[in-house]
Amino acid sequence: MWRGGSNTRTCKRRFFSSPTRSRHHRPPYMLHSRGSQHLKAMAEVDHLAAERATARFDVEEMKVAWAGSRHAVHVADRMARLVASDPVFRKDNRTMLSRKELFKDTLRKAAHAWKRIVELRLTEEEADLLRQYVDQPGYVDLHWGMFVPAIKGQGTEEQQHKWLPLAYKFQIIGCYAQTELGHGSNVQGLETTATFDPKTDEFVIHSPTLTSSKWWPGGLGKASTHAVVYARLITEGKDYGIHGFIVQLRSLEDHSPLPGVTLGDIGGKFGSGAYNSMDNGVLRFDHVRIPRDQMLMRLSQVTREGKYVHSNVPKQLLYGTMVYVRQSIVADASKALSRAVCIAVRYSAVRKQFGSQDGGPETQVLNYKTQQSRLFPLLASAYAFRFVGDWLNWLYTDVTQKLEAKDFSTLQEAHACTAGLKAVTTSVTADAIEECRKLCGGHGYLNSSGLPELFAVYVPACTYEGDNVVLLLQLASGKQPVGTMAYMGKVQYLMQCKSAVSSAEDWLNPDAIQEAFEARALRMAVNCAQNISQAASQEEAAGFYERSPDLLEAAVAHIQLIIVTKFIEKVHQEIPGHGVKEQLQALCNVYALYILHKHLGDFLATGCITPRQGALANEQLGKLYAQVRPNAVALVDAFNYTDHYLGSVLGRYDGDVYPALYEEAWKDPLNETVVPEGYHEYLRPLIKQQQLKLSRL
Numbered sequence: 001m002w003r004g005g006s007n008t009r010t011c012k013r014r015f016f017s018s019p020t021r022s023r024h025h026r027p028p029y030m031l032h033s034r035g036s037q038h039l040k041a042m043a044e045v046d047h048l049a050a051e052r053a054t055a056r057f058d059v060e061e062m063k064v065a066w067a068g069s070r071h072a073v074h075v076a077d078r079m080a081r082l083v084a085s086d087p088v089f090r091k092d093n094r095t096m097l098s099r100k101e102l103f104k105d106t107l108r109k110a111a112h113a114w115k116r117i118v119e120l121r122l123t124e125e126e127a128d129l130l131r132q133y134v135d136q137p138g139y140v141d142l143h144w145g146m147f148v149p150a151i152k153g154q155g156t157e158e159q160q161h162k163w164l165p166l167a168y169k170f171q172i173i174g175c176y177a178q179t180e181l182g183h184g185s186n187v188q189g190l191e192t193t194a195t196f197d198p199k200t201d202e203f204v205i206h207s208p209t210l211t212s213s214k215w216w217p218g219g220l221g222k223a224s225t226h227a228v229v230y231a232r233l234i235t236e237g238k239d240y241g242i243h244g245f246i247v248q249l250r251s252l253e254d255h256s257p258l259p260g261v262t263l264g265d266i267g268g269k270f271g272s273g274a275y276n277s278m279d280n281g282v283l284r285f286d287h288v289r290i291p292r293d294q295m296l297m298r299l300s301q302v303t304r305e306g307k308y309v310h311s312n313v314p315k316q317l318l319y320g321t322m323v324y325v326r327q328s329i330v331a332d333a334s335k336a337l338s339r340a341v342c343i344a345v346r347y348s349a350v351r352k353q354f355g356s357q358d359g360g361p362e363t364q365v366l367n368y369k370t371q372q373s374r375l376f377p378l379l380a381s382a383y384a385f386r387f388v389g390d391w392l393n394w395l396y397t398d399v400t401q402k403l404e405a406k407d408f409s410t411l412q413e414a415h416a417c418t419a420g421l422k423a424v425t426t427s428v429t430a431d432a433i434e435e436c437r438k439l440c441g442g443h444g445y446l447n448s449s450g451l452p453e454l455f456a457v458y459v460p461a462c463t464y465e466g467d468n469v470v471l472l473l474q475l476a477s478g479k480q481p482v483g484t485m486a487y488m489g490k491v492q493y494l495m496q497c498k499s500a501v502s503s504a505e506d507w508l509n510p511d512a513i514q515e516a517f518e519a520r521a522l523r524m525a526v527n528c529a530q531n532i533s534q535a536a537s538q539e540e541a542a543g544f545y546e547r548s549p550d551l552l553e554a555a556v557a558h559i560q561l562i563i564v565t566k567f568i569e570k571v572h573q574e575i576p577g578h579g580v581k582e583q584l585q586a587l588c589n590v591y592a593l594y595i596l597h598k599h600l601g602d603f604l605a606t607g608c609i610t611p612r613q614g615a616l617a618n619e620q621l622g623k624l625y626a627q628v629r630p631n632a633v634a635l636v637d638a639f640n641y642t643d644h645y646l647g648s649v650l651g652r653y654d655g656d657v658y659p660a661l662y663e664e665a666w667k668d669p670l671n672e673t674v675v676p677e678g679y680h681e682y683l684r685p686l687i688k689q690q691q692l693k694l695s696r697l
């Protein structure tokens with residue numbers, strides 16, 4: 001049976017109706033009923049049971065540590081099962097659908113999800129999770145993820161009162177239209193204009209050039225009825241820079257574009273399935289008029305007379321929606337990374353290669369030290385990102401509360417941390433998904449492994465919501481040693497301290513790790529500062545520009561310090577459950593020592609540690625991998641992902657990989673007929689021609 005999608009059809013029907021298909025072409029186990037019974041019996045076997053038996057900790061309690069609370073485990077569990085058991089949400093044929101079919105399938109899933117949310121009266125938390133497990137990028141992500149937050153963050157109370165209920169009930173669908181064909185990173189360089197016309201009390205929204213066309217907004221191409229549009233505000237002949245406006249784009253009756261609005265989809269994107277479910281769009285305005293009160297006026301206003309009034313708040317609050325989404329993207333990184341790692345760990349425990357000279361069992365590839373040294377740091381990173389994501393969420397909530405009370409003191413810190421963490425966690429995750437594909441050998445390259453699509457969906461996270469390099473440079477330009485930069489206050493000590501590590505075990509001491517990471521980050525920052533002042537005697541900006549590659553590395557060092565610090569803090573907390581704390585401790589050490597080993601050049605060049613201490617860290621890392629090995633499968637089980645969400649035959653919970661791979665292959669449309677389409681046109685004539693030539697010889 002083909003699962004899900006609008007072109008659902010049974011394999012069987014096609015099978016027998018095809019004149020060119022031979023009975024012998026069926027997978028052997030489909031030939032007689034005994035075969036399929038045998039398969040069913042096999043499916044009930046847990047091929048990973050032995051692995052699960054070696055775990056030295058309570059997996060159920062680790063699920064709680066991962067999810068954040070017992071309540072979070074239960075809700076996630078319920079929502080994941082709800083989605084997995086609903087045929088509308090089946091997604092295993094996604095990579096074989098055409099763009100149009102895929103988009104329609106996305107609309108169908110979104111509508112069905114909404115129906116279930118209403119019918120079951122789900123809470124906001126439940127609804128968010130349900131959408132997450134549907135696992136198909138679509139307009140709803142931008143509607144809930146950016147349109148609604150933009151109105152909440154930048155709209156006045158009256159504006160929120162008017163627009164939010166419409167958005168909450170899906171009476172309007174919104175997107176976030178900021179990026180243009182010519183400008184994305186440079187927000188101040190956007191060209192769309194919003195010119196106030198005092199005669200009619202309206203703004204005129206206009207796209208003066210081709211490069212001012214809005215380009216990329218998700219949900220814009222085909223689904224949205226409204227957008228928050230970012231445009232240059234012009235009133236009384238003066239340009240006041242970028243502001244947000246709510247603009248209706250399509251008729252609420254028949255979805256046709258309103259007069260003066262030109263819009264469509266920007267075209268196919270990287271990979272099959274993947275982000276092609278999203279209608280990223282293009283939008284042009286030809287003098288479109290909107291009422292004055294559709295300018296988002298919480299931060300600044302235009303009066304009836306056309307006077308510009310800026311409230312006494314930092315203008316960067318305009319960027320608040322981006323800060324919000326960046327912190328969600330950090331949380332999302334741990335989800336994407338843990339999915340890839342879960343697939344690679346389970347499959348590595350199933351897959352066997354070499355090691356037997358006499359026909360006996362071969363070695364599980366998970367036992368190879370090289371496999372462990374590539375995979376376990378990624379497993380540790382998934383946990384590290386999860387915990388730093390929780391902390392970032394706390395920081396964001398804290399800054400939001402302070403902003404309500406007109407306290408802007410932590411805004412800069414929140415911006416720097418969200419920008420830096422977004423950049424580092426997404427870059428690592430994108431690379432890690434690709435590494436997991438390689439860790440799964442050839443089968444990882446099959447769509448049915450789930451990894452190609454996961455990579456293709458994930459990789460734009462390095463670009464959207466701020467290009468990672470641009471964001472790291474934002475972090476590097478931060479000035480004050482506050483919050484997570486407070487360690488810079490210990491400059492005198494950290495500039496000259498020497499690590500006391502003298503044995504591999506000494507690297508298990510969190511203080512030793514913390515000190516080495518602080519000294520490295522600080523010394524790199526100080527080196528940059530010194531080089532900048534030397535490079536540009538007259539202007540700091542020129543020096544910054546000149547040394548920006550070094551600044552990137554210093555920014556990464558600072559972010560890695562934050563991640564290590566938050567992991568250490570997490571492990572210091574009380575964590576219930578047999579062996580759970582010990583496992584997290586080991587993963588924390590793996591993460592820190594792996595980063596130290598990978599960036600050994602930084603640590604040595606800044607003189608934070610000696611080459612011998614570097615070698616000891618690597619020695620300890622090897623011991624930690626051995627400690628993780630018997631727990632590896634249980635550590636990925638603790639992510640608590642359903643087979644539906646994982647979407648991978650290699651990552652199946654029961655480890656019954658081979659029959660699943662075999663079965664999946666036969667579902668490919670190419671296998672609908674034994675003799676392929678095109679045989680008579682292209683293959684047969686070719687072969688016949690060659691035969692003819694040969695017979696003439």
Ligand SMILES: CCCCC/C=C\C/C=C\C/C=C\C/C=C\CCCC(=O)SCCNC(=O)CCNC(=O)[C@H](O)C(C)(C)COP(=O)(O)OP(=O)(O)OC[C@H]1O[C@@H](n2cnc3c(N)ncnc32)[C@H](O)[C@@H]1OP(=O)(O)O
Nearest residue numbers: 137141142145184185187316319328329332415464465466
């Ligand atoms: C299926 C996958 C889904 C995964 C996602 C999961 C969860 C997310 C949930 C929902 C979202 C749903 C789906 C997500 C999928 C896709 C969404 C993509 C949406 C987009 O893709 S949407 C467009 C985003 N597009 C950008 O991301 C542009 C990047 N470009 C910028 O962001 C700026 O343009 C910048 C910062 C580079 C330069 O801006 P600039 O030139 O104006 O500023 P400048 O550098 O001069 O700085 C002046 C002073 O402002 C401070 N400052 C700057 N920014 C601040 C901020 N945010 N807060 C507080 N302070 C800030 C500075 O620190 C400095 O401070 P000081 O003066 O004190 O030093």
Ligand SMILES: Cc1cc2nc3c(=O)[nH]c(=O)nc-3n(C[C@H](O)[C@H](O)[C@H](O)COP(=O)(O)OP(=O)(O)OC[C@H]3O[C@@H](n4cnc5c(N)ncnc54)[C@H](O)[C@@H]3O)c2cc1C
Nearest residue numbers: 176177178179183184185216217218460463464465466469
């Ligand atoms: C899948 C996807 C979904 C998106 N969804 C939305 C959406 O919903 N709404 C929306 O408004 N936008 C959206 N975007 C647009 C996205 O936010 C931008 O693409 C992103 O901000 C990067 O900007 P850019 O494309 O202008 O890149 P550019 O800035 O042109 O980057 C090109 C290169 O230049 C480098 N570079 C740029 N500036 C500097 C600098 N100052 N110093 C050093 N190097 C620099 C970058 O590192 C990069 O290597 C989406 C993009 C994608 C890919």
